[in-house]
Amino acid sequence: MRLYEPRTTIDALDRFLAEPGVAAAVTAHRVIPARPADRRPIPDWLDPRLRSALAKRGIDALYTHQSDAIEALRDGHDVAVVTPTASGKSLCYNLPVLQAVAEDPAARALYLFPTKALSQDQTAELRELSALADLELVAGVYDGDTPAPIRTTIRAAGQVVVTNPDMLHSAILPHHTKWFQLFEQLRFIVVDEAHSYRGVFGSHVANVLRRLQRICEHYGTDPRIICCSATVGNPRELAETLTGRTIHVIDRNGAPSGEKHIVVLDPPPIDQRLGIRPGPVGLSRRAALSFIRAGRQTIVFGKSRVAVELLLSSLREALREGRGPLERIRGYRGGYLPSERRAIESGLRTGDILAVVSTNALELGIDIGRLDAAILAGYPGTIAGTWQQMGRSGRRQEVSVAILVAGAGAVDQYVATHPEYLFDSSPEEARLDPENLHVLLAHVRAATFELPFAPGDRFGAEAVDELLAFLGEEAHVRQADDGRWYWASENFPASEINLRVGAPENVVIIDTGGPRPRVIGEVDLFSAPTLVHENAIYLHESRQYHVDRLDWDERKAYVRPIDVDHYTQAELAVTLKPLEIFAEEVLPGGARTHGEVMVSTLATIYKKLKLDTHENLGWGRIHLPETELQTTAWWLAVDPDHVIGWRREALDMALVGAGRALQTVASVLLMSDPRDLGLVTQVRSPHSERPVVYLYESVPGGVGLSPRLFERHAQLLAGAGDLIASCPCDSGCPACVGPRGETGGAAKTLAIDLLNVVRHGSHEAERRQPRVA
């Protein structure tokens, strides 16, 4: 039998599943049937030049979502188009924009993309379309890389200005008077990849869009907004929160798709009892090889840069042994040069490149054509992200395959053992909270700089007089004789905001090892005590650095490269104090609360751990001030009357175990990174004198995760109980209540009992009922 033989995708899949050991790992195999295209004729009102451009591209009809979108926009609605990857979304905004320019060359549009690469891609596509239509169009990318003379041209004459939210925030809005030609004629604002505007970034971007709309109003324009998003659970809420408008949601996908097989694999544990599992790389590699050997175009997603390089080299190694097409396999991740990336993208489109191993740098809407197989080495962390990566495979006619190989982590295991969660529940909701006080205040400052506020003026839904009065007391703004609020400071407020991080302050990491000191990275202030304390080993791009000095006041960490066999891990003493209760409900065995808390963290000691065995090699003290984080939290208090007779240690174990399970389920439920939620347990809370489990948001002020936890409390508790009960380990593993060594033998039972106490008032109540695994 020849090792390299062209086969159909389905044939390659069957062979892979028949390999020894693979069948046992399959936890789900679903087939999504083929769907024909749903088309509408091109509307009559479309400019003949555009019609002919479409004809030149071989488009004689529009998909329903495209047609719906352009009609709704023509009717004056603001629109959100929510369809999967590669369904022709860009036509939904390019057609109306070009139509407007065809009708009136003075018309302008502003495109926002989250990344520079996308801006370049989409501008090229727009130019191509306008060239096909013989339509004169000045479209240009305005970002940090744009040369100065071109900037002037784009400001004065750019009919379509393509930029990113950061640039809009720091360069365009504060200087809007230099952009008056754009704002006076602005007809469309395009917000593509809207699903990426969640969390802190989304909260900031929503406020940037508020500022943008204020400026438009000043220049007397009321542009239509077009949001495009990959599938999320709450497209309307996302688009409406982001833009502050009433949005016409279009989610009927008219693009055709071929049959698609989705397989979830859970590599069998190495040690069932202790719950030790292999990583996702090995099985992913085997899966990828099956398709590459069959000559099918394949994409493999790794979760980190390191994972990508590992997968890439092991795939190439395997191909070298079998004399396979190893040059046709490429890596793709952040850190590659843009030209290199462009070459890989076009190689994928033409088929010259057979396989690519990528981080989620490719997750966003970069056009690489459609591939035969997508292999996800590890759960991407969110359902929406999973569907996006899986969406990279999918032919219009033929069968395609997507395989998810679960990793050893808690969230991965949850998804692998509950695959129905992936298929049946709606994708996560994208959360953002433009009302986050920290974020809001920063943008009210920036907005005042841009344009004075009149009394009663709204910023978003609410009037901001109160916030302005607060800022006025701090002498940043002042209320003038006409009652309006003016910026009254020498500072440039936009420069104080970084849209992509929650905390405004960072610690800069400076490598002093080279001939000249250079900045290699930064960490946010809250993580600094654990990552770059003195004598810490800091890892950057898989190189080790020793932190020689941390200048806390200057926010600088001085490091030098080092090669040692250990890493460091800091221990944190975390104290949490509730400040404000927003909502509370009494439960049979306790209470659930949503409120504001103050989390103080103090890095106490660090341990030196051997790289391969994690053996403890010694420790040292950390001398750093306490950092304080004011944020929102959800917490669960247990009624002390219901745990009378529990030993203190048992209660502690139960709280920690239940807390870890709750944290896992919470991050699954809320489409959030597990690090977005911190966990604190208190056997006897100084505040309420009860045992409490807190899940707090790690961003100052929060981004709206904790109110959702409060809202979905029942699911959260049930999910946590179920997670622990259905975990195949004996008595605790990293995938449920935590490793056995840390929580002791009885943690699983104790945690379940505790959760039952809270839910039903007694742990016996639930036990008598038969449980469904």
Place this chain on the structure above:
Amino acid sequence: MTAELARPAPTLPPMPNETELRLRRLERLRGLDSRLRTAAELIPPVRAPARAAPVEGRAERLAAAIGGRVLRTDEGPVVAVEQRTWLPFDPAPLASLPYPIEPGRPLLLLDTETTGLGTGAGTMAFLVAVGVWIDHELLVTQLWLPEQAAEAAFLSALAGLIPPDAWLVTYNGRTFDWPLLTTRYRLARRSPPAIAGHLDLLPVARQLFRHRLPDARLASVESGIAGVRRPEDLPGALIPGRYFEWLRSGYATCLRDVLDHNHQDVVSLGQLLVVIAERLATPAGRTRAHPEDLASLGRAYRRRGRPEEALGCLDAALALPDPERSANAGSFDRGRAWLDQASLFAATGRSQEAIEAWQQAAGCGGRNAVRAWIALAKHHEHRARDVPQALQAAEQAATLVARGRAFGRFDPWAERDLCRRLRRLRRRGLAATAAQRMRRPPVAGPSGHPTVQH
């Protein structure tokens, strides 16, 4: 679990948003959020009053404190201060300079004081000084914005001072003052005042005078060039703070220094223009000019494609004695001036004069001499086709480079150049001698070697 997940979520109790709660949270933020207390903002000692004083009263108080008058318009009050300074000036010679200025137009000196250094929409110009010549006097009108709310009146009043055929003269106004004012008009949704042209003296001063000044700030230029002294000047960095202080406290005394500073800026601008016109734009003035200033002006002419005037400046400069050695006098790079003159001669086909100038430069020593000998070598090799002469010149240069090296002054460019040049010239010299010996006509050079190399 799955069944429970699919169950619709109960509605969320609305996040409380009552004023009281929000204020409590804000109050806590104050203590925590260091972003709200950057060092620059710690100054204001007084808490702002709930509402500022009425703008009319403000304007009157300001006018009284700084000796101005209140101009009342439909849009609100503006405070104006007028002062005359004796400053005789004949702008006509400026027309000959290689800079954009039409002396026939009304020249309008302009300088602003602002609430910050950026030109973003939140930086306001609160004081603009406009200077025009009336006979032999410079009339400076300073317009004050008595309160942020009165900007419309301020902008109208300023527009009234700028006639459409005005030629603006500023210091760094091309990138700062004028764009900032343009921003203010755009923000008010008006057109900025039309002007006929704009001469920014910052690049001019940098070009002409920087060689003998520590930097090109107006303060350095005015003291170094026009002899202006400001014993009690308010540092520019403190100006925005003074204005905010006035806005918050209503006491205008802190603004007197700002008034004087701004007034002196415009007067200095006028004096600088006078110095340039008198000393650099007239033949008589040039006899009293600093030779290096003249040489710099010559280079400016040359860049503008006016070689004859460039030569004129260099001639005038070279005719002057070296400036006396003192701390602030600056020096004259005579060798460089000869080199510039030579290359202008060469470019206009005056070979003999060029050779003489190069020889002069070669006599000045230092790097200029090296350059001059190399230029001579090029000339002899490629134009005069005199290889032995060229070789001699190149060897002169090499000797100088070697001597410099011995004193620790390295000239890598010249070393590289001479290395190639000498090798080629020697080879060509040998070829020529050999050819002569063979009684054959001389050849251009060994085959495969580029014959013309500069």
